[in-house]
Every structure is written in C-alpha cells, then in structure tokens.
Amino acid sequence: MSPILDHLPEFWQGLLVTLELTAASFAGAVVVGLAITAMRVGPVPVLRAIGTGYVETFQNLPLLVLLVLAVFGLPEIGIKAGLLATSMVVIALYEGAYIAEALRSGVNAIAKGQGEAARALGLTFGQSLRHVVLPQALRTVVQPIGNIFIALTMNTSLVAAVGVVDLTAAANRVNLVEAQPIPIFVGAGLAYAAVAAVAGLVTGRLERRLAVAR
Amino acid sequence: MVSMKRVAAVAAMSVLGLSACSGTDSAGSSAVPGAASGGGGDVLASAPVATAADILPGSTMEKIKKRGELIVGGSLDAPLLSQQNPATGEVEGFDADLGKALATYIIGKPKVKIVNSASETREALLSNGTVDVVFQTYTITPERAKQVAFAGPYYSSGLTIAVKKGTTGISSPQDLNGKTVIAGANTPAIPEIQKLAPQAKIITFGGDPECVQALKQDRGVAYVQDETLLVADAKKDPSIQVVGSPFTTDPYGIGLPHGDDQFKKFVNDWLTKIQSQGVWQKIWQNSLGTVVQGAAPTPPAIGSVPGS
Amino acid sequence: MTAPPARRRSSGPASTLLFDEPGPRARRRITVATVAGTVVALALLALAVRQFAANGQLAAARWQPYATWPMWRYLLGGLRSTALAAVVSAALAMAAGLALALGRLSRRRPLRLPAAAYVEVVRTIPALLLVYIVLFALPRYGLDLPLLWKLVVPLAVSNAAGFAEIFRAGVLSVERGQGEAAVALGLTHGQSLRLVVLPQAARRVLPSIVSQSVGLLKDTSLGFVVSYAELLYSGKVLANYNGLLIQTYIVVALIYLVVNASLSKLARALEARQPRRRIPGAG
Numbered sequence: 001m002s003p004i005l006d007h008l009p010e011f012w013q014g015l016l017v018t019l020e021l022t023a024a025s026f027a028g029a030v031v032v033g034l035a036i037t038a039m040r041v042g043p044v045p046v047l048r049a050i051g052t053g054y055v056e057t058f059q060n061l062p063l064l065v066l067l068v069l070a071v072f073g074l075p076e077i078g079i080k081a082g083l084l085a086t087s088m089v090v091i092a093l094y095e096g097a098y099i100a101e102a103l104r105s106g107v108n109a110i111a112k113g114q115g116e117a118a119r120a121l122g123l124t125f126g127q128s129l130r131h132v133v134l135p136q137a138l139r140t141v142v143q144p145i146g147n148i149f150i151a152l153t154m155n156t157s158l159v160a161a162v163g164v165v166d167l168t169a170a171a172n173r174v175n176l177v178e179a180q181p182i183p184i185f186v187g188a189g190l191a192y193a194a195v196a197a198v199a200g201l202v203t204g205r206l207e208r209r210l211a212v213a214r
Numbered sequence: 215m216v217s218m219k220r221v222a223a224v225a226a227m228s229v230l231g232l233s234a235c236s237g238t239d240s241a242g243s244s245a246v247p248g249a250a251s252g253g254g255g256d257v258l259a260s261a262p263v264a265t266a267a268d269i270l271p272g273s274t275m276e277k278i279k280k281r282g283e284l285i286v287g288g289s290l291d292a293p294l295l296s297q298q299n300p301a302t303g304e305v306e307g308f309d310a311d312l313g314k315a316l317a318t319y320i321i322g323k324p325k326v327k328i329v330n331s332a333s334e335t336r337e338a339l340l341s342n343g344t345v346d347v348v349f350q351t352y353t354i355t356p357e358r359a360k361q362v363a364f365a366g367p368y369y370s371s372g373l374t375i376a377v378k379k380g381t382t383g384i385s386s387p388q389d390l391n392g393k394t395v396i397a398g399a400n401t402p403a404i405p406e407i408q409k410l411a412p413q414a415k416i417i418t419f420g421g422d423p424e425c426v427q428a429l430k431q432d433r434g435v436a437y438v439q440d441e442t443l444l445v446a447d448a449k450k451d452p453s454i455q456v457v458g459s460p461f462t463t464d465p466y467g468i469g470l471p472h473g474d475d476q477f478k479k480f481v482n483d484w485l486t487k488i489q490s491q492g493v494w495q496k497i498w499q500n501s502l503g504t505v506v507q508g509a510a511p512t513p514p515a516i517g518s519v520p521g522s
Numbered sequence: 523m524t525a526p527p528a529r530r531r532s533s534g535p536a537s538t539l540l541f542d543e544p545g546p547r548a549r550r551r552i553t554v555a556t557v558a559g560t561v562v563a564l565a566l567l568a569l570a571v572r573q574f575a576a577n578g579q580l581a582a583a584r585w586q587p588y589a590t591w592p593m594w595r596y597l598l599g600g601l602r603s604t605a606l607a608a609v610v611s612a613a614l615a616m617a618a619g620l621a622l623a624l625g626r627l628s629r630r631r632p633l634r635l636p637a638a639a640y641v642e643v644v645r646t647i648p649a650l651l652l653v654y655i656v657l658f659a660l661p662r663y664g665l666d667l668p669l670l671w672k673l674v675v676p677l678a679v680s681n682a683a684g685f686a687e688i689f690r691a692g693v694l695s696v697e698r699g700q701g702e703a704a705v706a707l708g709l710t711h712g713q714s715l716r717l718v719v720l721p722q723a724a725r726r727v728l729p730s731i732v733s734q735s736v737g738l739l740k741d742t743s744l745g746f747v748v749s750y751a752e753l754l755y756s757g758k759v760l761a762n763y764n765g766l767l768i769q770t771y772i773v774v775a776l777i778y779l780v781v782n783a784s785l786s787k788l789a790r791a792l793e794a795r796q797p798r799r800r801i802p803g804a805g
Contacts, residue, residue, distance in 0.1 A: 043541040043548070044555040050563060060736065060782035062743035065754060065775045072424065073768050075431045077573035083417065083433065107539060115539040125540055133540060150646060157648035161746070163396075163417040163433065168650055176400060181659035189647045196646030290751065291762045298759055300596035330669060330749050335657070338666035420746070421758055423767045450765065 003178040004187045007170075014170025015191055017084070021156045021166060022195070025091035026149055032096025037103040038129060051100070058097035064158050066090050071162040087159040095152045102144040106137030139210045146203030150196045157192075167191055257496040258324050261315045262487050264480075274477040275320050278346055284317035287331040287339050287348035287469065291421065294446055294501050295351060296328070308501040309349040312368065312468075315493060316347065319484045337361040340471050347481070348469030351440070353402070359521035363474060364467030365481035367514045367522055368494070372460025373403055374441040378429060378453060384436055385458045390414040396425050396434040403438040406462055422447065429454060440464070446505040465519045482516050489513050584769050593760065600756025601777060607673050607752055608739040614678035615738065616731070619685025624715075626690055637686070644683040652676035653744050669750045673742060681738050688730045692723035732789035736782050743778075753777060 004011060040051035058066075070090045071083060081089070110133055118128035160169035171188035175181050269275045278284055288309060290298040295307040305328050314324035329345050336352065339345045340362050351371070354364045377384050384390065387410035395411070397403040399418040407414050417434055419425050426447050429437045437444070441460045448456050468485075470478050488494045495510040503510060516522070544552055574580055587593050625637030653676045656667065667675060696719045704714030745752035751759070757774035761767045 041540050043544060044552050046556045046559040056783060060779050061775055062740040062778055064743045069771050069775060072427045076577045076579050077570045110539060112539055128540060154648040157650045161420055163419050185651055185655050189651050192648055193643060193646040291759045293762055297763060300760055300763055301592035335661045335666050338661040342666060423761045427767055
C-alpha cells in the first residue's frame with residue numbers, strides 16, 4: 001500500500017476534483033434535465049422537437065468526443081473557460097439528457113387523470129408541472145436517477161483526457177512514477193466504489209422516504 | 215490522458231512518440247511535412263541486403279526471413295517518425311523507414327507489419343515474441359536493458375520548450391516554475407518538468423495536436439516535448455516558436471528480445487552498414503530532415519550508452 | 523412496480539399529459555412560443571457558426587480533405603473496428619450478464635452472493651480504470667493481450683454488470699403467476715424459467731438491451747486510450763496526419779451520431795412492436 005500512502009496528497013487532490021466535478025455536474029444535469037423535460041411535455045412543437053433532438057444527440061455521442069470537441073472547439077467560437085469548468089458543463093449537458101429521459105418516462109407513467117384534474121382545478125402548465133406531475137414523477141425515478149448519478153461519477157474519469165487531474169488521472173500519474181499499477185488502480189477503484197456506495201445509500205433512503213402507500 | 219497508450223513508462227517514451235504532432239490547427243497547414251515522404255521507396259532500393267552467410271541457421275534472422283515479414287512494434291500516430299498515411303495505409307517516417315530497411319536487409323524486400331504498441335507493453339511484446347523488434351523512440355536506459363536488449367543507439371534527441379510567439383521570460387526549464395506547462399500525457403516530459411521546475415503546474419493532453427491547440431488557446435504558457443516534434447510544429451504553425459536548446463538527451467535504441475546476442479550483433483552490423491553507406495542519412499532527410507534545417511546529424515556511436 | 527426494466531425507454535410519442543387540444547387562444551400562444559423558440563435557436567446557431575467562421579474553422583481548405591474518399595475510407599475502417607470491438611464485447615457481456623442475472627435470482631446463496639457482489643462492485647468502477655488495469659497491470663504479470671482484447675476485456679467486464687441488471691429486471695417483470703402456472707403444469711423450476719419466464723423477459727428487455735449496447739458502442743471510444751484503431755483513435759491518427767483537429771473530431775462525432783441514432787431508432791421500433799401484454803395479462 002505504500003505507493004498510495006506516499007502519494008496521499010496527490011490522491012486526495014484528485015479525489016477532491018472528482019467529487020467537485022461529480023457534485024457540480026450532477027446539479028447542472030438535474031437543471032438541464034428538468035428544463036428539457038418541461039420542453040418535451042409542453043404543447044409547443046418546436047420546443048418538443050428541440051428537447052427530443054437534444055436528448056437524441058447527447059445520448060448518441062461518446063462523452064469523450066464531446067469533451068475533446070468542447071475543450072478545443074469552444075474557444076474557436078469565442079467561449080473560453082477553464083478546463084475544469086468546461087468539463088463540468090459538458091458532463092452536465094451530457095448527463096442532463098439521461099436525466100431528461102428518466103424524468104420523461106416518470107411523467108409518462110403518471111395517469112392522464114392527474115393532468116386533467118390539475119387543469120380542472122385551474123392550474124397553469126407550470127403549476128401543474130411543479131405541483132402535480134413532477135413530484136409524482138420524481139418519486140418513480142429516484143432509482144434511475146441514482147443510477148445516472150453513479151454513471152456520472154464513473155464518467156467524470158474521462159476528463160483526464162482533456163487535462164483535468166481527477167482521481168483517475170492522479171492514479172495514472174502516480175503509477176507513472178511508482179510503476180505499481182495494481183495497488184494504485186485498485187485503490188482508486190475503491191474510492192470510486194465508496195462514492196457510489198454513498199450514492200446508493202442516499203438513493204435507498206430517499207426512495208423510502210418518498211414512497212407513498214398506494 | 216488519453217493516450218495512455220504510451221503510458222506509463224516513465225521513461226520513456228519518447229517524446230515524440232507520443233504525440234505526434236502534427237497538428238496544429240493553424241491555417242492552411244496541409245499534411246505533415248515528411249509524413250508524405252513517398253521517397254522511401256528509392257532509398258530502400260539502395261538499402262543493403264544481408265548475404266546468405268549472415269543469416270545464420272537457426273537464428274532469429276532466419277526465422278524472420280522464412281516468415282517473409284518483419285514484425286515491428288511501433289506507432290501509427292507519430293508524424294515524421296511512424297505515422298500512418300490514411301490515403302495509402304502506409305506507415306511513414308524515420309522509425310518506420312528504418313524498420314523497412316531492416317526488413318530489406320533480412321528478407322530482401324521491405325515487408326513490415328507494424329504492431330501498434332503502448333510504451334508500457336513493449337518489454338512484454340518483445341519477451342513473449344509478439345514482435346521481432348521495436349522501433350518506437352525507445353530510449354535506452356539501464357533499467358530497461360534488464361528486460362530487453364538494445365541495438366544502437368540509432369538516434370539522439372531531447373526535450374525542449376515551445377511557446378506562443380511573443381512570449382518572454384521563458385528560455386530554460388527553470389523558467390517554468392510557477393507557470394502552467396503543457397505536456398503530452400505519459401511522456402517523459404512530465405517527470406523532467408517535475409524535476410527541473412517543481413513549482414510548475416503540468417496539464418497533459420493525449421496527442422500533440424491537442425497540446426499545440428492548448429498552447430495556442432493559452433491553456434498553458436509553454437509546451438514541453440521532443441525537439442523534433444516541436445520544430446515540426448513551429449514550422450507548420452508560425453504562431454508558436456521553439457525556445458532554447460534541448461535540455462535532456464534521449465538516445466533511441468532498437469528494442470530486441472533479451473539475451474539474443476546473435477541478433478543484436480546482426481542488427482548493430484546492419485546499422486553500421488546503413489550509416490556508412492548513407493542510407494541512414496537519406497532516411498533522415500526524407501523524414502526528420504524535412505523540418506530540421508541542415509544536413510543529417512552524425513549518428514550516435516553504437517554501444518555508446520549504458521544499456522546498449 | 524412491474525414497469526419494464528428500469529433503463530431509459532427511448533422516446534416514444536411524448537406525453538400529452540399536461541395539455542388538452544389547444545383552443546384559439548392557446549394556439550396563438552403556441553405560435554408565439556414557436557416563433558420565439560425558433561428565432562432563439564437559430565440566432566444561437568448563427569452566432570456560433572459566425573464565430574467559428576471568423577476563426578477560420580470553416581475555411582474550405584480545412585474541410586476539403588473530408589470530401590475525399592481516402593479519408594472516409596480510413597474512418598470507415600475505424601468504424602469497422604469499432605463495430606468489431608462492440609460486437610465482441612456485447613456478446614461476451616451479454617453471456618456473462620445472463621449468467622450473473624440467473625445467479626442473482628438463484629435460490630442458492632453461494633450463487634446469489636458472488637453474482638450480486640460482482641454486479642454491485644463492477645458497476646461502481648469506471649471503465650477507464652479497468653482499461654488501465656488491463657493496459658498496465660496485466661503485462662507486469664506476463665499477460666499482454668492483443669490490442670483488440672485490451673479494449674474488449676474491460677468493456678465486457680464492466681458491461682456484464684449492466685446487462686445482468688437488465689436481465690434480472692426483465693425476469694422480475696414477468697408476472698409471478700407465469701412461473702407458478704408453469705410449475706403447476708408440472709415443469710421443474712429450471713424448465714419454467716427456460717421455457718416460460720425467460721422468453722417473455724427477453725422480449726421485454728430488448729429495448730433496454732439495445733440502449734445498453736449503444737452505451738457499449740460509445741464506450742469503445744476508449745480505444746483512444748488503448749490505441750486500438752477504432753473510430754475515435756482513427757480520428758486521432760488522421761488529426762495527427764492532417765493537423766485538422768477540430769474538423770476531424772466533428773466528422774467523427776457525426777459518424778457516431780448517425781450510427782447510434784440508427785441503433786436507437788431500432789430500439790424504438792422494437793419497443794413499438796412489443797405487444798402491450800400487460801394489459802390483458804396482468805389485469
């Protein structure tokens with residue numbers, strides 16, 4: 001284990017970057033997912049089409065390709081942000097498509113009468129979405145969104161390709177010096193597993209709390 | 215780190231190897247100079263062929279000759295050294311052409327199969343017999359020589375620094391302290407920068423085009439890479455320039471299976487021959503010589519490096 | 523909840539839950555929103571294209587190589603390698619996933635626990651980390667796999683967990699009564715699983731399997747790291763050769779998009795073809 005202990009600061013720094021990336025991109029992805037879902041369940045055909053096109057595009061492109069394109073392509077259209085910030089945004093946009101898709105199937109699972117009842121009560125589109133539909137949809141998608149969170153955590157490792165030193169990149173750099181791949185990569189794997197385990201616990205608890213007897 | 219391919223090896227890889235470089239994204243650069251060296255054919259026509267007496271019975275050379283193909287561990291994406299030409303599928307460059315010349319020497323024709331190898335796995339590829347030789351900017355080190363044999367060195371290069379034109383205050387590795395420095399992922403540039411400029415912040419990208427683009431987009435103030443690559447980059451893209459001279463010496467060797475002294479002597483004899491007959495120089499002219507000014511350098515003396 | 527396996531279902535007709543057939547006033551508002559949405563989207567697009575052109579990235583010379591056959595031939599060769607890696611990994615991952623799912627559903631603890639542990643652990647390890655282990659750690663123990671397998675092995679290992687979860691959810695989504703009826707007819711547990719439950723589960727999980735496979739195909743872009751000459755790595759070699767980093771990756775991205783969108787379309791077609799058996803079945 002000494003290759004890990006000797007390089008604890010590097011690993012710690014990498015883990016922090018991974019956590020930061022995970023948290024920020026997940027928050028962003030939820031916002032993106034909600035916005036896209038609102039567009040897709042609304043009555044405006046253009047917005048529905050944009051929402052669907054968005055989901056299709058991001059779900060069908062490898063994240064690695066998006067990261068490389070964004071980091072090197074965006075400065076060419078005048079948008080220049082730091083590597084970490086760019087990566088956060090790209091991951092948020094990418095995973096946002098998955099969250100939108102999960103939310104939409106949650107919305108689709110809701111009985112049509114719910115929407116009709118909300119309108120009968122005089123609620124507007126936004127109000128019925130916010131007060132009636134989303135709370136029910138969210139409940140059914142806790143598990144899928146938990147899975148997306150875990151996938152997102154795993155996906156943050158790809159930022160190593162665009163110069164961000166996250167946990168995976170840190171492990172790789174330490175291995176470059178120590179040449180002890182097994183303890184180094186297994187150690188990093190355990191750290192990811194721990195993050196995912198925490199996510200699993202939170203999801204389980206959330207699901208129980210949100211569960212309603214029906 | 216994308217290109218982890220070349221990974222870990224601290225050491226080594228060549229600098230060049232990694233990343234190839236070509237590419238900048240600068241205006242109008244078309245193909246990599248030298249990548250299009252179609253001239254390989256003429257040079258190879260004049261390359262020496264071993265006499266039947268040189269191909270000892272039961273030797274590695276005989277096995278290769280019987281197979282009719284030399285299997286080389288190398289790269290596909292190292293311009294000027296070993297870069298695949300997408301139009302023809304041919305692999306071109308200094309390392310690639312030397313591999314073809316060695317095949318010509320053994321077999322009589324330049325029949326080569328390149329096994330794209332990650333730097334970390336070259337020792338394993340040689341020891342389990344997947345490849346006959348490695349031509350891949352393989353820096354000779356005493357540690358590696360415990361696992362593989364090296365013929366050569368056949369070329370000597372070193373790390374240097376490139377900056378955006380107009381940058382001041384950077385002329386040596388020590389000037390990189392406290393600055394953000396770009397390097398190819400898993401290249402020997404990383405440990406060298408850490409050693410010479412411990413306060414530098416290093417960011418890495420997988421390939422040379424990415425590194426050049428990052429330099430041009432101000433992701434870092436300097437880019438540390440093998441001199442040859444940087445010279446090629448600067449030639450293609452006038453907005454970057456090379457500063458100072460190389461601050462490391464990386465002697466490249468031809469990787470061979472460990473303990474095969476017969477084969478090592480054979481390859482060293484071949485190297486001596488192509489150097490004295492001017493074939494080595496012509497191959498250099500066709501590849502690295504298309505971006506480096508002047509005549510071909512004097513090749514390093516064979517066996518002059520610990521580990522060779 | 524016997525919702526079909528929890529993976530994303532691909533976009534069918536979007537929900538009309540939240541609105542009725544629009545009346546005149548709503549139609550007017552929708553028109554306004556349509557125009558506004560279109561204008562904003564087009565304006566953003568135009569701005570991006572203009573900036574892009576201003577930086578010289580649209581110059582004909584930078585795109586011209588991609589109007590030539592050799593470049594496409596090279597990229598399509600990469601695509602073929604991508605397909606090969608994806609098919610081999612998918613076959614291995616599905617076989618392993620099925621075994622794991624059955625293990626996890628087994629009544630025997632010695633089968634259930636290891637299968638569950640595998641799935642839970644592996645799905646929390648980044649595929650890239652598995653690639654590193656195959657790339658750097660195994661050769662130190664004398665195991666240096668050919669390039670294709672350096673990509674296929676980690677992808678199969680990590681996707682097996684995903685497929686296992688899909689199969690398991692599929693089996694669980696088959697109504698209990700089906701298995702019970704089979705047993706009542708005198709079939710053994712194994713027979714009822716094989717003849718009654720699995721065929722129904724297989725049909726239900728098809729769309730999820732396609733989306734998992736699309737994900738796997740995207741994962742083959744890690745060949746970039748392994749230097750296996752799949753599509754993205756071929757793009758890298760090309761960018762090295764012609765120096766057109768951005769153009770090359772845009773072309774590569776478009777190829778991925780077309781291929782994966784076709785696969786997703788297939789998933790949707792499969793989903794649509796599925797008889798809504800829950801309606802008569804579960805009642």
